[in-house]
Amino acid sequence: MPTQITMPRLGWTMEEGTLIEWRKSSGDPVEMGEIIFTVESDKALNEIEAFDSGILHIPENAPKPDDTVPVGTVLAFLLGPDEEPPTEVPTVDSPDEEPVQSSLPSTADRPLTAKQGSAPSQFNRPTISPRALRIAGELGVDWQSLEGSGRTGRIVEQDIRAAAGSGIDDRSSQTRKLIADRLTRSHQETAPVTLHTEADATSLVALRDKFKSSLSDRGLAAPSYNDLIIKICAISLGEHRILNATWESDNPVISSSIHIGLAVDTEAGLLVPVVRDADRLSLQEIAGATADLAPRARESGLQSAELQGGTFTITNLGMHNIDAFTPIINPPQCAILGAGRIVRKPAVVESEVVPQDRITLSLTFDHRIVDGGPAARFLDTIREYVEEPDLWLTR
Structure with a gap:
């Protein structure tokens, strides 16, 4: 059948x-493993492979490109030799009754690297983001003559809306719904506690200034403060493994891998791309990973796999002149670290008032998984590494 x-x-x-x-077009032969269509989910593009071989048949009443449909909706069929093609696709009765999927995301076990690109070349037309292309169609904007403001000149949503004379920020309802669901779940299912501490970041600022000076002469970008904090957290998580746990089936599960998510503010909403095996990466490799992931997150160019599997999250509001805040846990993770701005202010050191670069660090953790003492020791380790970069710089 x-x-x-x-x-x-x-x-x-x-x-x-x-x-x-x-x-592929209806009537084309398909081999197992071939890319047959692309799907957008949670503002990530995914190439979907055929899980079988046969002749592709797309009925007349099948969903059309740009249609948004529930998971499990039948899109088409693969026909065997001499099989009669169905005249229409069946409807999905409920989300719990999904047909057996005959296709899989090609990147589920192997996320795209920067060299592979962020989306299929036929769709991307390398000069415009998928979301921008769809909105251009909706607003009747001829985008081919526009100059893009995205990375490498790519046209993004704000370029289309500016050309259409629309200043309305039409955030993706799908992504907003996802964020709302996650935050509601975090509020309802976790036992969050937030700890705050202040650290002397003078040495960290000096270290980054040194990187900027030495690397700029070689035409290289210096690691950002986010990169430095990711490195510090990766090492600290290795020393406090319980903070690298997730809550699964009413039990904490400590992950053997350290995958750190970095919250990125985008037009579509908050996205959290994941730097995988952060504890095994050098500082420069972390910088390379974030330099690739963050811009693609803002341009809706991430693969779904690049947004999944995080074991810990970092969010930084320092660029908005925020000192301290209460970050919300990204379930099923155990904890999230919030970083505030680095600000120069007086501090008392050995009875003397001296100027220091100070940063406020805020750790929200799930009390179901970890108690206050271990969480406080973890945060204090981060504070120590911020104040003394020499302790971790060669690791």
Whole structure:
């Protein structure tokens, strides 16, 4: 019988996806492992592989490109030799009754690297982001003559809206709903406690200034403060493994890998791309990873796999002149670190008032997984490494 091709579930929170384009036409032969269509979910593009071989058949009533449909919706069929093609696709009765998926994301176990790119070349038309292309169609904007403001001149949503004379920031309802669901789940299912501490970041500032001076002469970008904090947290998590746990099936599970998510503010909402195996990366490798992930997050160019699997999260509001705040846990993770601005102010050292660069660090943790003492010791380790970079710089 014909094999159903359905809208796959690309993440545990995914309830629906948008069919972007077919890479094959109805009637084309398909081999197992070939890319047959692309899907947008949670503002990430995914190339979907055929999980079987056959002849592609897309019925007339099948979802069309740009249609958003629930997970499990039948999109097309693969036909065997001499099989009669179905005349229409069945409807999905409920999210809990999904047809067997005959296609899988090609990047589920192997996320795209920077060299591979962030989306299929046929759709991206390398000069415009997927979201911008769709909005251009909705607003009737001829984008081909526009000058993009994104990385490498790519056209992004704000360019399309500016050309259309619309100043309205139409945030993606799908992404907003996802964020709302996550925050509600975090509030309802965790036992959050937030600890604050202040650290002397004078040596950290001096270290970054030294990097900027030495690397700029070689045409290289210096690691950002986010990169430095990721490195510090990765080492600290290795010393306090319980903070690298997740809550699963009513039990804490300590991960053997340290995957750190970095919160990125985008037009579509807050996205958290993940720097994988951060404890095994050098500072320069971390800087390279964030320099790739953050811009693609802002341009809706991330793969779904690049937003999943984090074991700890960092969020930084220092660029907005915020000192201290209460970050919200990203479930099922145990904890999240918030970094405030670095500000020059007087401090008392051995009965003398001296100027220091100070930073406030805020750790929210799930009290179901870890008690206050271990969490406080973890935060104090981070403070120590901020104040004395020599303790970790060669690790």
